[in-house]
Amino acid sequence: MAWLFLILAGVFEVVGVTGMNLVNKLRNLKSYLILTVGFALSFSCLALAMKALPMGLSYAVWTGIGTVGGTIVGMLFYGESKNWKRLSFIALIIVAVIGLKLTS
Structure with a gap:
């Protein structure tokens, strides 16, 4: 159950960051x-x-999901670059988070 909460925390982090981007553009109540x-x-x-999960692991996974999710949202909806270098570094973040999970 802790892992479900951690994944949801990362997803909601992406929602919050998307909201931050919207505030910068629109500045409305929504x-x-x-x-x-x-x-x-x-x-x-x-x-x-x-x-239930260690702090270091939780924080790394949470920020990893937020970083990867925010970058993907930026690429898909806000015209941010989709070059191979960015995609490679996203893959590295994903591998690092999986590595932390496997070694914890």
Whole structure:
């Protein structure tokens, strides 16, 4: 169950970051709600996950999901670069998170 909370925390982190981008562009109530609710749910799920998982692992997986998810959202919806170098580094982040899971 802790892993489910950790994955949800990462997904909600992406929602919060997307809300932050929307606030920078639109500055409307909906954008602020997306930002606030996304981060509130993210931190809540992270706290629940950390009751059973080690802090270092939890934080690394959470930030990894947030980094990869935010970058992919940027590429798909905001016209950010999709060059092979960026994709290679995304793959490295994913491999690193899997490695941490396997060694913990």
